[in-house]
Amino acid sequence: MRNGIIVKDDTVVFRNNEKGGVFLKEAYEGLGVDYPRFYKMDLLSKAGTVAVDALLKGSMDLAAARPETTGLVFSNRNASIEADVQYLEASKEYPSPALFVYTLPNIVIGEISIRYKFKGENAFFVSETFDADWMHWYVTDLMQRNLLKTCICGWIDAIGDRLDVCLFLVEAGAAAGAAFTTENLNGIYNKDYGK
Amino acid sequence: MENKQELITRLKEQIIRQLKLDDKKPEDIGDHDPLFVEGLGLDSIDALELIVLLQQEYQIKLKNAEEGQDVFRSVSTMADYILDHQNAAH
Numbered sequence: 273m274r275n276g277i278i279v280k281d282d283t284v285v286f287r288n289n290e291k292g293g294v295f296l297k298e299a300y301e302g303l304g305v306d307y308p309r310f311y312k313m314d315l316l317s318k319a320g321t322v323a324v325d326a327l328l329k330g331s332m333d334l335a336a337a338r339p340e341t342t343g344l345v346f347s348n349r350n351a352s353i354e355a356d357v358q359y360l361e362a363s364k365e366y367p368s369p370a371l372f373v374y375t376l377p378n379i380v381i382g383e384i385s386i387r388y389k390f391k392g393e394n395a396f397f398v399s400e401t402f403d404a405d406w407m408h409w410y411v412t413d414l415m416q417r418n419l420l421k422t423c424i425c426g427w428i429d430a431i432g433d434r435l436d437v438c439l440f441l442v443e444a445g446a447a448a449g450a451a452f453t454t455e456n457l458n459g460i461y462n463k464d465y466g467k
Numbered sequence: 468m469e470n471k472q473e474l475i476t477r478l479k480e481q482i483i484r485q486l487k488l489d490d491k492k493p494e495d496i497g498d499h500d501p502l503f504v505e506g507l508g509l510d511s512i513d514a515l516e517l518i519v520l521l522q523q524e525y526q527i528k529l530k531n532a533e534e535g536q537d538v539f540r541s542v543s544t545m546a547d548y549i550l551d552h553q554n555a556a557h
Contacts, residue, residue: 275469293489293490297490308506308507308508309504309508309510310508311488311490311491311507311508312486312488312507312508312536314485343546350503358487362487366519368485368487369512369513369515370485370512370513370515370516370517372489373512379499386491
């Protein structure tokens with residue numbers, strides 16, 4: 273999800289001229305996400321909700337997935353700064369609990385876990401840029417230790433008008449799809465998807 | 468004193484503002500739609516916001532937490548609760 277488009281497996285699944293939160297609302301409606309909590313979420317959680325919906329739809333058998341071994345590992349550059357600033361500004365009048373709950377980046381993991389009932393290991397890392405080496409090592413370690421059989425991982429950054437989301441569905445023993453390697457993670461993340 | 472339908476319309480605007488539901492419009496919220504889980508998809512944190520809304524806008528304090536389940540079932544039940552309090556006060 274970048275520059276007004278959502279691409280899945282090299283196919284554009286949504287395109288719009290809007291940016292930021294308006295783009296996400298249009299994508300939410302255009303992709304038929306249908307999850308009412310979306311409207312109360314911060315920008316980061318909205319981006320995660322729309323992106324994971326697009327990622328999993330038609331690609332993951334949710335009924336067959338084991339909640340305890342399905343996890344999420346994300347990273348980004350700006351943590352939850354969008355929600356932090358909004359909460360800070362609102363606090364001058366009234367410290368809103370509804371805004372405060374989004375002042376941590378891993379809340380997006382919670383929102384996705386609530387929706388799909390995932391209960392596996394999860395983590396959210398903050399780094400300057402997408403660190404494919406670290407993401408690959410961390411997820412591989414969780415899967416080699418049989419803590420996870422399925423992992424949704426990747427980069428999910430949202431600030432103002434700028435959305436930069438690149439997610440991967442990693443499944444142990446998957447028969448199809450690209451191999452889970454650092455090179456593939458970097459290649460997919462750095463690819464120019466245009467507009 | 469405003470009638471129930473006027474109060475419901477005002478409540479919808481206040482709920483959208485209080486809960487920062489920027490993408491929602493009053494007409495998106497049905498009078499009898501459930502506010503929690505389904506409908507607006509609100510949770511216990513949002514219940515706090517609705518309690519604050521009642522205190523700030525209508526000077527009403529809930530007597531106990533259990534009462535909130537019935538009061539916050541929908542915008543219509545919230546309006547009934549507010550009107551009951553206003554009638555009792557006069």
